[in-house]
Amino acid sequence: MKTIRIGCGAGFSGDRIEPAVELATDGELDYLIFECLAERTIALAHLAKVRDPHAGYDPWLRERLTAVLPVCAARGISIVTNMGAANPLAAADVVADIARDLGIAGLRIAAVTGDDVTGVVAANRLLVAETGEPVEALGDRLVSANAYIGAEPIVSALAQGANVVITGRAADPSLFVAPLVHTFGWAIDDWLALGRATLVGHLLECAGQVTGGYFADPGCKDVDGLERLGFPIAEVPEHGPITVTKVKGSGGRVTPATCKEQLLYEIHDPSAYLTPDVVADFSRVRIVDAGDDRVSLDGASGRTRPDQLKVALGYRDGHVGEGQISYAGPGALARGELAARIVRDRLRAAGIAAADIHCDLIGVNALFAARSDGALSDRAEPREVRIRVAARTPSVETAARVGREVEALYTNGPAGGGGATASIREVLSMATTFVPRALVACAVRYEVI
Amino acid sequence: MTLRRISHARSGDKGTTINISLIAYDAHDYLRLVRHVTADRVKARFAAIVGGGVVRYELPAIGALNFVLSGVDGGGVTRTLALDAHGKSLSSALLDMEISDDEM
Numbered sequence: 001m002k003t004i005r006i007g008c009g010a011g012f013s014g015d016r017i018e019p020a021v022e023l024a025t026d027g028e029l030d031y032l033i034f035e036c037l038a039e040r041t042i043a044l045a046h047l048a049k050v051r052d053p054h055a056g057y058d059p060w061l062r063e064r065l066t067a068v069l070p071v072c073a074a075r076g077i078s079i080v081t082n083m084g085a086a087n088p089l090a091a092a093d094v095v096a097d098i099a100r101d102l103g104i105a106g107l108r109i110a111a112v113t114g115d116d117v118t119g120v121v122a123a124n125r126l127l128v129a130e131t132g133e134p135v136e137a138l139g140d141r142l143v144s145a146n147a148y149i150g151a152e153p154i155v156s157a158l159a160q161g162a163n164v165v166i167t168g169r170a171a172d173p174s175l176f177v178a179p180l181v182h183t184f185g186w187a188i189d190d191w192l193a194l195g196r197a198t199l200v201g202h203l204l205e206c207a208g209q210v211t212g213g214y215f216a217d218p219g220c221k222d223v224d225g226l227e228r229l230g231f232p233i234a235e236v237p238e239h240g241p242i243t244v245t246k247v248k249g250s251g252g253r254v255t256p257a258t259c260k261e262q263l264l265y266e267i268h269d270p271s272a273y274l275t276p277d278v279v280a281d282f283s284r285v286r287i288v289d290a291g292d293d294r295v296s297l298d299g300a301s302g303r304t305r306p307d308q309l310k311v312a313l314g315y316r317d318g319h320v321g322e323g324q325i326s327y328a329g330p331g332a333l334a335r336g337e338l339a340a341r342i343v344r345d346r347l348r349a350a351g352i353a354a355a356d357i358h359c360d361l362i363g364v365n366a367l368f369a370a371r372s373d374g375a376l377s378d379r380a381e382p383r384e385v386r387i388r389v390a391a392r393t394p395s396v397e398t399a400a401r402v403g404r405e406v407e408a409l410y411t412n413g414p415a416g417g418g419g420a421t422a423s424i425r426e427v428l429s430m431a432t433t434f435v436p437r438a439l440v441a442c443a444v445r446y447e448v449i
Numbered sequence: 450m451t452l453r454r455i456s457h458a459r460s461g462d463k464g465t466t467i468n469i470s471l472i473a474y475d476a477h478d479y480l481r482l483v484r485h486v487t488a489d490r491v492k493a494r495f496a497a498i499v500g501g502g503v504v505r506y507e508l509p510a511i512g513a514l515n516f517v518l519s520g521v522d523g524g525g526v527t528r529t530l531a532l533d534a535h536g537k538s539l540s541s542a543l544l545d546m547e548i549s550d551d552e553m
Contacts, residue, residue: 358530
């Protein structure tokens with residue numbers, strides 16, 4: 001029985017490139033997937049495309065593909081990626097350029113379009129799921145509207161002989177589902193098969209997160225060779241258990257524990273994981289250690305896919321200004337608290353609403369406030385504390401005020417402050433709406449090198 | 450003892466809803482987690498940041514619980530002013546929870 005070997009060469013845009021090259025070289029792969037698109041990334045990419053119609057694809061596309069394309073071409077490994085972001089056509093052109101530059105011939109590069117539903121959103125009276133407000137109320141603040149498309153157009157591209165497929169906002173697991181559907185010839189309504197394929201995608205889509213790259217807790221959960229962490233491979237037969245493993249000799253580990261953590265990562269109801277392809281059910285998945293960094297998983301299933309496609313809306317949402325400064329030694333906590341209070345009072349006097357100001361004591365309560373009353377008396381006095389003040393403001397000028405007020409603590413605040421920093425960022429917020437499938441028409445463009 | 454002695458966890462999400470998995474190292478400890486780590490206890494632990502409810506899903510086949518916390522402060526990953534916008538560090542905060550170790 002044929003078994004497909006799929007590797008994941010990136011779990012986010014800025015992921016490491018060396019493990020992907022190792023995976024292509026030594027992974028004996030059929031397919032190499034790069035999942036590089038976070039929700040907000042695509043809104044940023046749209047802004048880039050507005051400034052330059054040839055831009056708007058993943059910023060690491062050229063470097064990543066230059067590194068892996070020669071190996072993939074030599075070994076006959078097909079690539080599927082969402083590095084097209086807001087501009088899959090331009091991304092495909094870049095890949096074609098790289099191939100020509102490297103003297104690679106015989107490539108068929110497919111660009112999948114249709115996820116950009118800005119026009120559909122403008123022409124229909126849709127509601128923002130989070131607020132119930134009409135989408136049109138966002139007005140010209142709306143930057144992007146991308147439907148999460150499924151495996152189908154990618155399957156078409158592979159059926160047409162594409163060996164590089166570049167998408168925009170395809171759902172993360174769909175990048176993995178497509179090669180399996182293509183290889184095994186599953187019907188697109190074979191929900192059991194699609195649920196099982198979605199399990200493969202879900203486990204692999206964050207790359208090193210399933211091979212020990214988000215797992216180590218020294219003394220409790222140790223991971224060897226984390227500095228040379230290997231990326232994951234799934235071995236998928238047409239039926240039966242799938243196996244998750246990694247390149248032999250690479251760092252990291254694949255164990256039932258690493259797979260369990262990833263199985264539930266960003267999952268709400270484990271029996272209803274919604275994707276454009278299927279409603280997958282992971283609630284009865286069984287996990288067995290096959291030893292030697294091999295884990296076997298079985299029992300995923302699925303049922304009829306959702307009628308509507310989820311749409312990620314990106315919109316301009318003001319600015320955030322931030323400043324940080326540190327205090328050390330005896331009394332550090334009291335001086336840090338005093339500093340935070342001073343900055344808060346000055347920002348309020350400058351007209352920033354209290355609800356839009358956020359103060360943290362890094363090292364004390366920035367990540368997790370243990371007590372709802374904010375009291376810190378049950379904590380040992382820290383030897384150093386770093387205050388962080390962040391505020392949301394409509395204008396970039398007001399945002400700059402935040403960092404300036406923190407820096408001003410040097411001569412207008414408590415004793416011994418050091419290491420002040422300031423930053424400003426424009427906020428692109430994300431919201432959700434839903435569109436009927438029939439309104440989303442995907443197309444594939446081919447380029448042959 | 451703390452949950453960290455018998456279990457591990459992972460958390461994070463993109464919106465105002467965050468999930469935290471809690472996984473027994475040893476299958477024998479799963480029922481202990483089911484018994485001691487109720488949705489109410491988790492809600493109380495994260496009362497400072499969770500405005501909505503906490504739902505607990507049970508996964509006996511892998512000895513794990515999945516907690517879904519809704520109404521998390523800040524308006525989601527792209528909008529929040531919190532340092533850890535994804536709530537990824539909350540897993541460690543859950544593992545610091547004390548449970549009694551004398552009975553099953």
